[in-house]
Amino acid sequence: MALHTALSQLMSLVEILLIVAIAATAVSPRAKPGCNDTCGDLKIPYPFGTTSDCYFNKDFFINCSYLYNPPKPFLRRSDVQVTRIGFNGSLVVLLQVTRDCYDVNGYTDNVDSCSSWSRSLSRFSVSNTENKFTVIGCDSYGYVEGSIGEKIYRTGCLTICENKNSVYNGSCTGNGCCQIDIPKGLTQINVSAYSFKNHSLVSGFNPCTYAFVAEKSRFNFSTDYLSKLTQDQFPLVLDWTIPVNETCEEANSTSCYACKENSERYVREDYGGYLCRCKNGYEGNPYLSNGCQDVDECSGPHNCTHICNNEEGSYSCKCREGFHGDGRKDGEGCIPDVHLLVKVALGVGISLAVLLVSSTWLYLVLKKRKLMKLKEKFFKQNGGLLLQQELSKRSRSSEKAKIFTAEELQKATDNYDDSRIIGQGGFGTVYKGFLTDSSSVAIKKSKIIDKNQTEQFVNEVVVLSQINHRNVVRLLGCCLETEVPLLVYEFVNNGTLFEHIHNKDKAPNISWETRLRIAAETAGVLFYLHSAAATPIIHRDVKSANILLDHNFTAKVSDFGTSKLVAIDETQLSTVVQGTLGYLDPEYLHTSQLTEKSDVYSFGVVLVELLTGKKALWFEKPEGQRSLVMYFLTSLKQGCLFEILENHILKDGNEGQLKEVAQLAKICLNVKGEERPTMREVAMELDRLRMMDKLSWVNVELNPEEMECSAQEGTTTSKTMY
Incomplete structure (x- = not known):
């Protein structure tokens, strides 16, 4: 029985394939047999034709002129060119x-x-x-x-x-x-x-x-x-239209009409003739014998719900085994037998359960595999292999950068929760995190990275992670499994110097002695980076916002290690940072190069901030006071130093010390870099000033031109313009 059913199904399949093959090869004729059905680009269907035995009558003559290339079709013997002919008249x-x-x-x-x-x-x-x-x-x-x-x-x-x-x-x-x-x-x-x-x-x-x-x-x-x-x-x-044959009309004979098998004629009102069209279920040229051929309705959209059987000029519907009904979408359709419903429901339920479990498992496997490949891609793209090689060369060193996994940092920041954000800016976002040993870290998530600087970035991580200085924010390591590398630093808990000196509530809490100590510690770090580090480094973005403070107000210089490193010579590295307006070395505008003396200039701006409590740039102020450097140098030249100082830092006994720091800031801000001191000289001078007794400053005087605040007005004092 099973063999008989299989043979029946095979025969049905063969019949279907034969029907499809016949339908594919049977092309509906357009012109009479032996007649040309094209002229150039024009398709010419009968009753039109190009020769006397190929058209219905002389009115349907298409004159195909081969004087043109390609040939052109004209209406009869005229010069009226034909471009399209339709069966619809x-x-x-x-x-x-x-x-x-x-x-x-x-x-x-x-x-x-x-x-x-x-x-x-x-x-x-x-x-x-x-x-x-x-x-x-x-x-x-x-x-x-x-x-x-x-x-x-x-x-x-x-x-x-x-x-x-x-x-x-x-x-x-x-x-x-x-x-x-x-x-x-x-x-x-x-x-x-x-x-x-x-x-x-x-x-x-x-x-x-x-x-x-x-x-x-x-x-x-x-x-x-x-x-x-x-x-x-x-x-x-x-x-x-086809002209009416009066003889055919009188005899009521259909044999002499132009309409052929499986077609019908219809009259166009007021046109004195008729047209032909294929009957429903047929298509082709109704003016030719066998021109209207059966349409396989089952090969296109049809009204059957299950099985469609093509018939001559029509089609029929029937239901599959286990169903009953007329099988039509606009009828009762196919209704499943009762026992089949139970089988179908059980089969569908089991299939859905298996499909759900397998698809979920497959999704998780593919997702994990895709994530692993993506991490591997980012790791290689961000120079992970090169970094591993560099770190292996320093395997004996106890101080070296650690390569963190993406999962470690994701867990440390509660999946980068907004509550963990401790800083944001154009560079990206900084999160506070807790490692598995409960130590606090700052994780910097940059917005972009130059993929052409991978080797320099690796050098930066290796070199900067080995800087061991108490006044430097320590780079602990990085994560290279994300699109942009994540940098991990030690966590400094008391904000930035910028926040403390420019916040009216916090500024009074930082005494002059603390400010001088912060300046000396910062200068010492820059001297260390320029001269004493294993690989000399130029910071290139010294500013109060990049000087962090711990709970004891100890300075921690940061953000010299957040950019790519570029070799200046064989032993010196410098960060590719364009600097910050207000702190930027004016020589950079002419040379497009930032040097050690550029750090000296930027540090001079920080000294002025510590002295005056004013921002490097303040666009809300009058034009003459918008640049802190210009405002400071002008006031110093006019002898108005004490008029622009932060109110609470001036007290009995430290006037001379303030004057000396102001003089130091002045020479750091020289336009020409060669006229500025080195960071070694700056650091030594600040250390000296801190060690001297306060009483030694009483008789220290400024330069003669700095004694008078406003010679034009004949007075030795001037009021600060705020």
Whole structure:
């Protein structure tokens, strides 16, 4: 029984394949056997043809002219070119534009003018639904004439306009362009174009009148046509029908009609003829024997819910085994048998459960695999292999960078929760994290990284992680498994120097002695980086926001290790940082190079911040006070130092010390780098100032030009302008 069922199914499959193969090879004929069905690009279906035995009658003759390459088809013996033929009784031809042109003097332009033409359209008529008669011009009128049966029909329209600005694109209502409908049944068409005054008044932009009958969907008026209509021809839609054979009508015989097997004729009202069409379920050329062939409705959209059986001219529906009904979507459809419902429900339930479990497992496996590949890609892209090699060379060193995993840092920051954010800026975001040993760290998540600087970044991590200085924020390591590397630093808990000196609530808590100590510690770090580190480093972005403070207000210099490193010579490295406005070395604007003396200049700005409590740039201030450096140097020159100092730092006994620090800041801010001291000299001077007794500053004087605050006003003091 099973073998019999299998053989039956195999035979059914073979039958289906044969039907498909036959349908694929059976192409519906277009022309009579032995007749050419194309001329150039035109497809020529019967009843049209190119020779006497290939068309229905002489009205359907298509003259294929081989004088052109490719050949061109014309209607009968005329010069009317045919471009499309449809079974629905339509024929598209090209008809020329009638022109009536004049030169600037009002004389006829014989080259461009053709004020009238007439064409015979066989027995076909101009379609009144698809075409319109159009006249273009500002001094123009035109006529269209033809025959409707035995009657002569003539009509026209006129168009005027004063100038080109009064005409609008797409508007054909008599202002620069006019259009009228064509009556039904118009044949033997004649089109004429004229000008009222030979365009003498408007020849500057409208030398011609243009008149033509054209398919309305293929023409859209443009004001440019008033100057010149470059198109010589427009498509025209004709209506055609098969002429009625009176003998057939009298005998009521269908054998002499043009409609063949599996087709039917239908009459077009007021056209004096009929057309043929294939019956429902058939398609092809209804004017040829066997031209209408069966359509396989089952190969396309159909109304069956289960099985579709193609039949001659139609199709039928039936249900699969285990179902009953008419099998139609618009009927009762196919209803499952009761016992089948139980089997289906059980099978579907088990299948869904298995599918759910397997798809979930597969999704998790693929997701994990994709994540691992992505991490591996980022690790290599960010120089992980190179970093491992560099760290292995320093395996004996107790101080070396650690390569953290993405999971470690994700866990340390509670998946980068917003509550862990301790800083944000153009560079990215800094999170506070806790490692597995409960130690606090700061994790910097940058926004972007230059993928062309991977080797320099690796060098930076290796070198900066070995800096062991109490006043440097220690770089502990990095994570390279993310799109941009994550940098891990020691956590400094008391904010930045910028916050403490520019916050009116915090500033009074930092005494002058603490400020001087912070300055000395910062200078010592920069001296260490420039001269004493294993690999000398230039910071290039020294500012109060990059000086962190711990709970004892001990300075911790940061952010010299957040950029790529670039070799200046074989032993020196510098960070690729463009600096910050207000702190940037003015020589950089001329040389595009930042040097050790650039750090000295930026440190000088920090000294001025510590002295005055004012920001490096303050755009809300008057123009002369927006740059702290210029404001400080001007006040110092005028002898107004004590007028611009932070209020609470000036007290009995430290005036001389403040003057010396101001003098130190002044020489650090020299425009020429060669005239600035080195960070070693700056650090030594600050250490010296801290060690000296306060009483030693009483008799210290400024330079003579700094004694007077405003010589022009004859006074030794001036008030700070805030």
